[in-house]
Amino acid sequence: MSIVVVGSVALDSVKTPFGERTEALGGSAVYFSYSSSFFSNVKLVGVVGQDFPSKNLDLLRRRKIDLEGLQVAPGDTFRWSGFYEYDLNEAKTLDTRLNVFEKFSPNLPESYRSADCVFLANIDPDLQMRVLRQVRRPKLIAADTMNLWISTKKESLKALCREIDILILNDGEARQLSGKASLIQAGRLIQSWGPKFVVVKKGEHGVLLFSKKNVFSAPAYPLEEVFDPTGAGDTFAGGFVGYLNKRGNRLDEATLHQALFYGTVMASFTVERFSLERLLTVRNGDIVRRLALLHRMSRPSRI
């Protein structure tokens, strides 16, 4: 079992009401890889500049994340800086410097092309499609996206929907992509465009999973405080897809539900500190305990 993830590797400067960090390790492929490494073997595809601190690579290597597909290009690493207001609901971007990420063209090493699972993190849907042309019949393909691509490349995104098993996006993106205010309508419509399943992330309100016939709802983990939501979505996807891959890419209801819960648990760690700081200290026992609590809080006791 192995997962190829294609996405960004970044240096994030983030300010929240609780503190700030400068040039901390971030990026969708990083959060996803770290999170999914608790469940499966992960092969990362991305690009960094020559300025990228080697200690960041060490963090990933320690989780046995395969970095053969991480290109080092002349120039600087992708940088994002932003801040959150007190409600922490929405990241406000101060500055985005794509740097080496601007010309990024995913190129999978031969050893990656037979992976049985692919996660296309939030990059240009044309690049996501290009990745799919480089892999040999993976059993499971999941993808994320963002408002920028919904505005600028909607047709590419709809074409991608026909090629993938699971689309993961947040509530605002689901509304924007579908043109429906009702999340129930939005999820059903997007599902009808091709993906077997659509996962709609609602932050503190949990997630909805849409299949052809059903909707399933999983709550968020009941944290007293969220410190920094950066990376929560990609960490969720890492736990979700990682668990599915571990279970042989099965997509029956029981496996999907458990995967949603694992994704939720992994995201709950990320938001407790900046960057990967909290994830770095997570042990398997922590995951098991939070998973049990999440089951208790959503599974109605039998009369």
Add this chain to the structure above:
Amino acid sequence: MSIVVVGSVALDSVKTPFGERTEALGGSAVYFSYSSSFFSNVKLVGVVGQDFPSKNLDLLRRRKIDLEGLQVAPGDTFRWSGFYEYDLNEAKTLDTRLNVFEKFSPNLPESYRSADCVFLANIDPDLQMRVLRQVRRPKLIAADTMNLWISTKKESLKALCREIDILILNDGEARQLSGKASLIQAGRLIQSWGPKFVVVKKGEHGVLLFSKKNVFSAPAYPLEEVFDPTGAGDTFAGGFVGYLNKRGNRLDEATLHQALFYGTVMASFTVERFSLERLLTVRNGDIVRRLALLHRMSRPSRI
């Protein structure tokens, strides 16, 4: 088993993006009574003016709701008018005419005073307390409140919290009352003030139930469209408290969880039309079917 409910009886004029109604039957005690009448015997305490259309009383009598405690006072019935924007999240008030409701002082008929359950709908917390002095040791007391009383009578409300078993309020009210942005912190803090349980209603995101040790999350019913949210909260409370009363006012986890689900189902009917229009056509089979779907969407399948 019987429930005394004290609250407003109103004529509502509501406009939503989907239509409008003028002087339709409304008010917290009405929505609550009608909803809880599917589960238990209901005794209504409230006041109307001499202008109140008798056909509205017939609707309530048809559900065997006891109206001995409904005073008819000289003057006009309480009227509220408001509208909802496209997102339907928040009622905008155009006009509130308290009329006979301004001088309302709840006075329970002797036949009401031995009810084993009391629901204090959203009225002045000092009046809510006055009701409690008129009943003989009910086994279950639940109450609702609103932003007005949180701003103007916070100490009365905190005193009430020490007398009741369950406080039901929405997410905005929970944040306002507790002064906490985190709903998890808000629910836990309010619960520590006295109620055995706090129910936080989150609209399309479902409800959270806080007990001393646990948080439980129930999803909203997955409606494709909400037509008019007026009365949803009181209808929820009617199903929730009605079911608890039917089950002998038991407050074990299994009964509480099922009660949350019944409340959610009842509210899902109310929001499908104006006023009580949809509730009027509900049959027991409709309730059972929606309850089953709600269980399927929140109970993870076993691995």
